[in-house]
Amino acid sequence: MVHLLLRRNWIGRIRLALTLAGLPFTVCSSGVRPAISCTPSYPFRATKTITSTSTSCCKRYTTSVRTMPSSATLHVKSRCPQYPGSKIKRLPVPDDKVDWSQKWPQYNPVNHTDPAVLKKPVWADAEIGDFCLFFSVFSPKFNTVDAGVDRTGFEGTYKVENGKPLNPHGRTGVTGRGLLGRWGPNHAADPIVTRWKVDAKGAKILHSVSKRPILQFVAIKRKDCGEWAIPGGMVDPGEQVSLTLQREFSEEALNSLSVVPAERAKIHERINKLFKSPGFQVYKGYVDDPRNTDNAWMETVAVNFHDESGNSVSELPLQAGDDAGQVKWVDVDSSFALYASHSHFLELVTKERKAHW
Numbered sequence: 372m373v374h375l376l377l378r379r380n381w382i383g384r385i386r387l388a389l390t391l392a393g394l395p396f397t398v399c400s401s402g403v404r405p406a407i408s409c410t411p412s413y414p415f416r417a418t419k420t421i422t423s424t425s426t427s428c429c430k431r432y433t434t435s436v437r438t439m440p441s442s443a444t445l446h447v448k449s450r451c452p453q454y455p456g457s458k459i460k461r462l463p464v465p466d467d468k469v470d471w472s473q474k475w476p477q478y479n480p481v482n483h484t485d486p487a488v489l490k491k492p493v494w495a496d497a498e499i500g501d502f503c504l505f506f507s508v509f510s511p512k513f514n515t516v517d518a519g520v521d522r523t524g525f526e527g528t529y530k531v532e533n534g535k536p537l538n539p540h541g542r543t544g545v546t547g548r549g550l551l552g553r554w555g556p557n558h559a560a561d562p563i564v565t566r567w568k569v570d571a572k573g574a575k576i577l578h579s580v581s582k583r584p585i586l587q588f589v590a591i592k593r594k595d596c597g598e599w600a601i602p603g604g605m606v607d608p609g610e611q612v613s614l615t616l617q618r619e620f621s622e623e624a625l626n627s628l629s630v631v632p633a634e635r636a637k638i639h640e641r642i643n644k645l646f647k648s649p650g651f652q653v654y655k656g657y658v659d660d661p662r663n664t665d666n667a668w669m670e671t672v673a674v675n676f677h678d679e680s681g682n683s684v685s686e687l688p689l690q691a692g693d694d695a696g697q698v699k700w701v702d703v704d705s706s707f708a709l710y711a712s713h714s715h716f717l718e719l720v721t722k723e724r725k726a727h728w
């Protein structure tokens with residue numbers, strides 16, 4: 372900590388010196404994203420959007436069409452007319468012009484990077500070409516791990532044009548980074564923690580129609596709009612995805628519980644154990660997200676950790692059905708109006724576990 376403070380102070384002095392000398396200045400090193408929150412400056416964390424029946428801000432991202440987040444489908448939300456958190460209107464991109472291989476010489480998208488991103492918070496890159504410390508110019512290396520930041524795409528090599536990465540799923544009608552911090556892929560991780568719904572005697576409850584056992588997953592309440600969501604979050608630079616999955620789950624689900632330290636240690640132990648189990652990788656790849664641009668996009672790894680026996684995290688003191696809490700067990704069911712890709716993730720989990728959908 373002392374070390375960090377000193378370092379910050381040191382950079383601060385150089386910044387001050389350069390500012391006094393009237394030179395533009397940027398620290399180009401990779402920072403660590405602050406703890407997740409749905410703050411107004413970063414409000415559209417669609418990676419953790421699910422549900423629901425309410426009419427809140429999240430609703431604009433729910434859809435009755437359960438789009439598969441696969442490479443086979445054209446991105447749709449990445450072309451939503453209004454860019455989230457702004458007054459920016461995307462240049463409309465017709466379906467047949469999404470693919471970069473389709474010639475479109477007149478294509479003139481809007482350049483937009485959110486002011487919050489331009490302020491250079493620790494989780495964001497600098498503008499490409501900006502002057503950095505020691506008078507170098509910011510030009511990240513793409514398709515590789517560059518200074519601790521993983522810039523590889525989950526779906527293989529993406530193109531780079533004029534020093535800027537190109538969205539592997541095609542045109543979006545916006546250039547720049549919008550609300551996203553990184554040029555190129557912005558990696559997230561979605562831990563889907565499940566258990567069986569059981570009766571007082573511990574027997575699995577079967578769904579009245581499908582006659583299949585019902586799964587429940589841990590959902591958290593979004594701080595920005597009160598919607599229930601999978602407790603996902605962004606992968607920190609240099610962090611293993613497996614760690615992100617556990618960290619996000621612990622931060623979001625555990626920290627909101629009011630339990631005594633001894634109890635907390637016990638829960639922590641169980642979470643550790645569950646996340647050390649292999650888990651079922653539900654999805655790894657591009658996410659069709661309203662924040663995506665031509666040069667920055669969301670990618671995620673969704674992994675299901677399932678407490679089969681019911682004696683691990685199933686006993687987490689979460690109140691099922693209690694909307695007042697910050698975290699709860701939710702029945703997995705297709706009738707829920709889920710955020711499209713999350714709905715698809717949960718459907719795959721039910722297939723894998725032979726559960727009700």
Ligand SMILES: *[C@@H]1O[C@H](CO)[C@@H](O)[C@H](O)[C@H]1NC(C)=O
Nearest residue numbers: 482483484485489498546547
């Ligand atoms: C796009 O906007 C950013 C700041 O919002 C600016 O730094 C950059 O030069 C612009 N790029 C182009 C190609 O106009």
